[in-house]
Amino acid sequence: MLDVDHEAITDGPVGRVLLVLAAPLVAQNVVYVANALIDTFWLGRVGEDAVAAVGLSLPIQSLLGATVVIGAVGTQILVSQRAGDEDESGARRVAVNGALVALLVTAAVAVPVVRYAEELVGLLGADPALAGTTATYLAVVIAILPVGAVGDTVENCFTAYGDTRAVFHVTVVSVLVNLVAAPTLIFGVGPVPEFGVAGAALGTALASVAGLLWILGYAAGIGRDTFRLTREAFAVDAATLREVVSVGLPLGGQRGVSELVRVLVVGLVALAGGAAGVAAYTVGARVATLAIVPALGLQQAAQSMIGQNLGAAAPARARRTTTVGTGMIVVGFLALGAVQFLFAGGIADLLAPDLTATGRGLAVTYLRVLAASYWALGGTYTLLAGFNGASRTRTSFVADLVKYWAVRFPIAVAAVPVGATVGAFGVTVTPGLGWGVEAVFWAVAASNVVGFLGLGAYFLYTTRRGMFANAADRASGDGGGAELAGDD
Template sequence: MFDVSREDIVGGPLPRVLVVLAVPLVVQNFALVAQEVVDLFWVGRLGGTAVAGVGLAAVLVGLLMVPFMMLFTGTQVVTSQRVGADDEAAARRVPFTAAALAIPLAAAVGVVVSIGAEPVVALFTDQAQVATYAVAYLTAYILALVTTSLSDTLEAGFTGWGQTRVALYVNAVAIIVNVVVDPLLILGYGPFPRLEVFGAALATGIGYGVGALFAVALVARGRDGFRLTRDAVRPHLGTAREVVAVGAPIAGQNVGRQVARLVVITVVSFAGGAAGLAAYHVGSRVATVAFVPAQGLAQAATSIVGQNLGAEHLERARRATWIGVAIAAVGLGVFGVVQWLFPEAIAHVFVPDMAGTDLAYTVAYLQILAYGYWALGAIYTVEAGFNGAGETSVSMVSTLAQYWAVRVPIAVVGVYVLTFDVTVVFWAVTLSNVAAAGWLLAYFAYTSRRGLFERAAEAQRPGAGKNTDAEEGVAAS
């Protein structure tokens, strides 16, 4: 039901193709959010300080994931473009080459985390118990770095191929295992030890380890051309360069975003203490629920745009982007209205016993976030148009401006110069989202009329500067 062929992607009704491809991704992303909600629910049983510690660790984890996001995005874009050009042999090489890069990278990052977690955490909080929880979570997350690197690169290959239902299956397996193991390791039910926040991160690593094994099994079985072959599993230097070249701007984008988040969370800690950190973490998790549909649409649109450019259907790629923007902006706008009306009830879904200052800050953040939800939907989906065209640097520049030209200055000046309370940081988040949506939509409207997709299609034609299969084989040997 949720599989579409290459012919559908390059020739079928666009709204239907977008929705059909996006539904498994939306379900998958909701499952990911459910996993995070379950983590938060069980960690919430340990108290608000534990929630604050995991919230700080989550921002640091986001920074650690930057190089892997480069590989995941590069894998999806390059795979989709090669499938669109009807070059399955070259497309098969992409996710396997990316996985060969991701696994040793994860091991190296894990070594750095084991050495530097404690001093790095100390830079962002002076509250000893918050720091203890954050370090415990980061230390246990080393296993998750390795397992997610394999699982997500293969999943990106399935998504780029248009097999979003298979990507859903891989994540569903990982998440189900994680959700089952979570309470066992966090609270120590039955014969399991009580590991608290260490157990929360360890459960994530175990879940994605099972998911990675399932992904490998699916690829070994083969599906619609995406299968294990001797040529596919040999890393190709030319393919690796292309994945990194496409994904590198995404890495720059995420570095800028995650470092800015560290600055923001430092300001939150200064202005609001543990209550502010808890509110920021809960608000971030609720926002994650809100923009799940936009993420799914964006992932689907990236594959659709990439494949249509490979097939040189330029106007169709352009229309796919605008349709995605319209659906996402309206959908998230509706979600924002609901969140503005019922912030306290939503907060209690995440942390049932939240009260006092923690609850007051969380309610304020949820209502302020709601004003900018339409903008989040627009940002994700219009960036998909640029990413599908291989212009990932646009997303990078936009994100750097969003965080460093708008969000960080408003937060820092508001708290340290104007001495406002922590709610000024919450307004900085929403105002930066609205600003980014405005300039991205304007720039896409301008560039899409002035050769954005024509240049991308030209770059995909044979002889346009890419390595041929023979050249890649020589490079790999």
């Protein structure tokens, strides 16, 4: 029922095909986020400081995750275009070289971060009581980053071919491993000693290894035949390496500029709200990560669908995929936001029952402010899928540069006292307005709305100028054939 073949992707009803293709990805992302929430759930039983320690490391993890995007998403876009053009050998060549890009780039950042984890955490201005624990957690999670990057890249090849169920299977395996490993290693069971916060990181590492082994088995033809790596594909190709980097680097830059702001914002939160503020921000960030799962799944599906249609010289269908997907997400996220607004208190209690009264109050406020901007946050993902699928990945970079640096960070600065020093890289904030940590929450919501509206206006402008038709020309190599297909 959830199988989607090439003909359906290029000829079937857009809305239905997009939903069917996205369904396993949404489920996969739900399970993936649940995997992340496992740490918060169990560490919430340890105490507020344990939750805050993980929260301080999250922006750094996400910032370094930008390096994963370069190989993983760049590979997905190029493999989907070659699949649409029925270039099987080219798709396999991209997969192998894309995985190599992912391995090399992530290893280059993982090694120094693990070595200097304590110094890096110190730059955030963390409380000395939290710094050591945070550094330990960070070092373990980042040490396994290259393994996760290769796994994500190979998974994205299955997504590019429309086999989204394979990715779901891998994530389920990873979560099952972490479900057992996390509480065992955090609290200690039988002969296994109690590792505390470090145990949560070790559970995550074991889950990453399990996921990689499973997807490599699928790629070897064990249990799946949708996408398979042959021996001939294992050859380094300089041109393909450059192409993967060319498409993926702006997306890595997009992720980087947004996550760097998040690192700085955590410093603002720590300064303006203390441990209670950081814990509340962590709860909100975890819930928001779960909330955007449908948009992320639809984005991944849309990028593959758009890429295949451009490879098949069908630009009008590529554009329709973007607009239909965005409409569905905006409507759905309006309803999702309403639910979160109404039940914010119960959500905070479920995730972190041991928060102080101050921490709980801040968490409820942040959850409600976030809920008001969910429709814009979700819609941004599917709009970006249109640009990414057309290999216009620089647009994603510029859009996030404006959203985070021109809107979110300047507003968030108002949270700290006048003349205060932000707890990230020793930057002196001028002028701080002393609005309190709630200003950070509103900065996040405002940037979501402004980002969506600006990107939507630019999407209309570029599509009227033939963005998808031009992309189809490049992807299919059909000269002017794509122009005849239209872009309206």
